[in-house]
Amino acid sequence: MSALSISPTEAARLVADCYGLQAEAHPLPGEHDANFRLTAADGRAWVLKIAPPDADRARLEAQMAALAHLEGRVEGLPRPVPTRSGDLLAKVSFQGQRRLARLLTFVPGEPLAHARPATPWLLRHIGAFLARLDAALADFDAPALRHTHLWDLARAHEVIRPRLEFLPPDLRDIAASVMEDFAQRVVPLLPHLPAQVIHQDANDYNLLLHEGNLAGLVDFGDMLHGPRVAEVAIAAAYALLDEDDPLAAAAEVAAGYHVWQPLTPAEQTVLPTLVLARLAVSAAIAAERARTAPDNPYLQISTAPVVRALRALHTLPREAIHARLTAFCTATAPLPPPPPAAALLARRRRLLGPSLSLHYRRPLHIVRGFGQYLYDAQGRPYLDCVNNVCHVGHSHPRVVAALAQQAATLNTNTRYLHENILRLAERLSATLPEPLRVWFFVNSGSEANDLALRLAWAYTGQRDVLVLEGAYHGNLSSLIAISPYKFDGPGGQGAPEWVHKLPMPCAYRGTYRHEPDPARAYGEHARRVIAAVQAQGHGIAAFIAEALMGTGGQVVFPPETLREIYQAVHEAGGVCIADEVQIGFGRVGEAFWGFQTQGVVPEIVTFGKPMGNGHPLAAVVTTPEIAQAFATGMEYFNTFGGNPVSCAVGLAVLDVLEAEGLQEHVREVGAALKGWLREIADRYPLIGDVRGLGLFLGVELVRDRETLEPAAEEAAALVEYAKDRGVLLGVDGPLHNVLKIKPPLPFTHADAERLVEVMEEGLRHLRKTSLKA
Numbered sequence: 092m093s094a095l096s097i098s099p100t101e102a103a104r105l106v107a108d109c110y111g112l113q114a115e116a117h118p119l120p121g122e123h124d125a126n127f128r129l130t131a132a133d134g135r136a137w138v139l140k141i142a143p144p145d146a147d148r149a150r151l152e153a154q155m156a157a158l159a160h161l162e163g164r165v166e167g168l169p170r171p172v173p174t175r176s177g178d179l180l181a182k183v184s185f186q187g188q189r190r191l192a193r194l195l196t197f198v199p200g201e202p203l204a205h206a207r208p209a210t211p212w213l214l215r216h217i218g219a220f221l222a223r224l225d226a227a228l229a230d231f232d233a234p235a236l237r238h239t240h241l242w243d244l245a246r247a248h249e250v251i252r253p254r255l256e257f258l259p260p261d262l263r264d265i266a267a268s269v270m271e272d273f274a275q276r277v278v279p280l281l282p283h284l285p286a287q288v289i290h291q292d293a294n295d296y297n298l299l300l301h302e303g304n305l306a307g308l309v310d311f312g313d314m315l316h317g318p319r320v321a322e323v324a325i326a327a328a329y330a331l332l333d334e335d336d337p338l339a340a341a342a343e344v345a346a347g348y349h350v351w352q353p354l355t356p357a358e359q360t361v362l363p364t365l366v367l368a369r370l371a372v373s374a375a376i377a378a379e380r381a382r383t384a385p386d387n388p389y390l391q392i393s394t395a396p397v398v399r400a401l402r403a404l405h406t407l408p409r410e411a412i413h414a415r416l417t418a419f420c421t422a423t424a425p426l427p428p429p430p431p432a433a434a435l436l437a438r439r440r441r442l443l444g445p446s447l448s449l450h451y452r453r454p455l456h457i458v459r460g461f462g463q464y465l466y467d468a469q470g471r472p473y474l475d476c477v478n479n480v481c482h483v484g485h486s487h488p489r490v491v492a493a494l495a496q497q498a499a500t501l502n503t504n505t506r507y508l509h510e511n512i513l514r515l516a517e518r519l520s521a522t523l524p525e526p527l528r529v530w531f532f533v534n535s536g537s538e539a540n541d542l543a544l545r546l547a548w549a550y551t552g553q554r555d556v557l558v559l560e561g562a563y564h565g566n567l568s569s570l571i572a573i574s575p576y577k578f579d580g581p582g583g584q585g586a587p588e589w590v591h592k593l594p595m596p597c598a599y600r601g602t603y604r605h606e607p608d609p610a611r612a613y614g615e616h617a618r619r620v621i622a623a624v625q626a627q628g629h630g631i632a633a634f635i636a637e638a639l640m641g642t643g644g645q646v647v648f649p650p651e652t653l654r655e656i657y658q659a660v661h662e663a664g665g666v667c668i669a670d671e672v673q674i675g676f677g678r679v680g681e682a683f684w685g686f687q688t689q690g691v692v693p694e695i696v697t698f699g700k701p702m703g704n705g706h707p708l709a710a711v712v713t714t715p716e717i718a719q720a721f722a723t724g725m726e727y728f729n730t731f732g733g734n735p736v737s738c739a740v741g742l743a744v745l746d747v748l749e750a751e752g753l754q755e756h757v758r759e760v761g762a763a764l765k766g767w768l769r770e771i772a773d774r775y776p777l778i779g780d781v782r783g784l785g786l787f788l789g790v791e792l793v794r795d796r797e798t799l800e801p802a803a804e805e806a807a808a809l810v811e812y813a814k815d816r817g818v819l820l821g822v823d824g825p826l827h828n829v830l831k832i833k834p835p836l837p838f839t840h841a842d843a844e845r846l847v848e849v850m851e852e853g854l855r856h857l858r859k860t861s862l863k864a
């Protein structure tokens with residue numbers, strides 16, 4: 092009986108009778124089963140699969156048992172739905188023939204094949220996902236899955252051989268040589284490859300995406316007990332189709348898998364041949380079916396790209412393919428099994444100072460990161476919405492490669508000539524206005540700000556410093572002294588006599604928010620403070636501020652505010668320092684540097700966090716005049732600052748920002764995200780303000796929109812809720828009520844949607860608990 096001879100009406104009736112579900116049926120394509128998508132009036136959807144009459148019952152049962160085993164362990168998979176009598180298989184009859192049916196929840200998404208080219212992040216995520224899938228399947232087995240079938244990659248040579256005759260001559264030669272290679276290189280190693288139950292068909296139609304992110308995997312029909320590396324090889328074979336650099340795409344999948352399930356040397360040896368073998372098997376079976384079942388277009392779905400890939404790859408030496416595919420595996424040390432979190436916590440308490448803090452009530456043990464994702468020791472992915480240090484993405488391959496290469500070549504200090512530091516200074520200078528052209532390289536934002544103070548003191552000959560309330564500029568003694576966030580916070584001892592606070596120019600909460608010209612009011616306030624300092628016989632050395640405040644609570648100033656304050660400072664003979672440690676390098680989207688959004692040119696700018704994408708690299712730039720005033724005869728030497736490795740990293744970060752168009756990306760995603768957050772704010776009065784620029788956003792929570800009573804407890808609860816849903820957020824601001832959003836820049840529209848979704852669920856959840864939303 093042909094699969095298509097069951098009508099949608101019959102399928103809908105079956106689902107009503109056996110599963111008690113009222114739904115409309117639409118046929119879906121399939122190789123063996125008759126497949127239908129079922130949709131209920133309330134939007135719920137399922138897939139009904141009716142097996143052919145000769146289907147192996149034990150195998151179907153094993154597949155359903157595997158899916159039941161995976162439920163709750165791996166997200167994005169179809170869940171088996173039991174019949175009314177509690178069975179995972181339904182015995183039905185059509186036109187007198189007995190058939191077995193099964194119902195699964197529908198996994199929505201667009202096939203990977205429709206979303207070319209795939210980003211490296213996505214490909215790595217696919218690899219990581221399959222590794223987690225296999226880890227979850229490792230303790231599952233069923234005798235019925237210890238069998239073989241046409242698509243069993245472990246016997247590719249036997250499948251190719253009888254089908255060679257169906258291939259056109261040039262492809263026949265290619266397939267024959269892949270087959271021989273398989274027999275020589277793979278077959279002898281087969282007994283040595285780790286084996287388990289695997290999905291065995293993560294092709295580009297079975298992997299589903301939602302808005303560019305991996306959403307799930309379907310079709311467990313080819314599942315069997317086989318070599319684990321076949322899982323990777325099959326996914327890699329399809330991931331490379333129609334990619335400009337197919338081997339790079341395949342290597343990303345392998346890399347993503349390897350970080351979770353390290354591939355053994357034997358697995359790495361067979362991987363390239365297995366990838367080619369899968370392509371050859373696919374081409375051979377398609378060629379055969381073009382003869383025997385020419386009217387089923389589903390069977391030919393990936394033939395053209397498969398054949399193209401096979402022809403292209405075959406021209407490359409096998410050793411070169413091997414080197415490209417496994418480069419990551421050789422560069423990455425496999426992770427040892429992690430110790431339990433409780434043990435780590437106890438050791439940490441014993442070994443580290445108690446003034447260090449940990450995120451979350453139950454701290455996370457993060458062991459891997461890539462792109463905008465972090466992974467905990469159990470392999471669970473988290474969407475990182477707060478790490479503004481790994482700016483171009485965690486473990487960016489290009490940055491990692493630059494670091495490794497320079498570290499393997501040379502690392503010294505600035506007392507030798509080296510080009511890296513000069514290239515970095517030149518590249519950065521090109522992004523800044525004149526006369527900011529003279530560089531000092533250091534190791535942290537704190538070191539940069541400390542040096543900035545010394546430059547200002549040397550140049551002006553004055554001592555006093557103006558700062559904004561709520562500001563934070565670093566952890567050194569000199570910087571705690573100019574950080575109200577610290578000296579006015581717990582354990583703080585207030586401002587030293589040479590430090591003077593200006594009100595935080597917050598458009599939402601600030602002192603002058605109701606003034607017709609708030610910028611001018613903040614400027615006037617600065618003038619009054621300066622006059623009082625001068626009345627005591629002191630002079631102003633510097634004003635230091637971020638153009639958008641981080642610890643202040645992602646505070647956006649009224650337009651022109653910094654221009655007004657800078658003017659007052661310049662009139663008093665002081666210099667202005669822009670702290671770009673958090674907000675620089677394109678994060679604000681509309682400009683490369685935060686200060687540019689306020690229309691000012693500082694005399695000193697400091698850089699840190701994102702500059703080295705996690706590697707300790709920071710800098711100060713100033714004018715030739717100020718640098719000259721600092722050259723008093725005392726050498727400035729910084730052992731690590733500006734070393735060739737750090738500078739190679741800095742250059743790679745700039746390369747990636749440019750090559751991936753990240754500033755433009757930030758502008759688009761940030762604007763969309765802010766818009767969506769404002770939409771939720773319309774529905775939840777707990778959200779008092781949504782603000783920020785680019786991917787530097789803040790959501791301020793208040794219990795009362797009139798009194799602005801801060802909702803700190805609610806903010807903390809939301810952060811915990813989001814963490815449990817796999818989304819990492821943080822809280823900032825002097826009142827601890829601002830949710831901060833400053834993810835790695837590759838953060839996509841889909842990530843933004845996920846964040847908003849989780850945030851809204853969290854707000855709904857708060858409403859249900861004693862906290863209001």
Ligand code: PMP
Pocket residue numbers: 534535536537538540563564565566637641642670672673699700
């Ligand atoms: N300035 C600002 C605005 C910061 O946010 C920080 C760190 N949070 C620093 C300076 C200090 O940088 P680091 O921790 O690298 O010393």
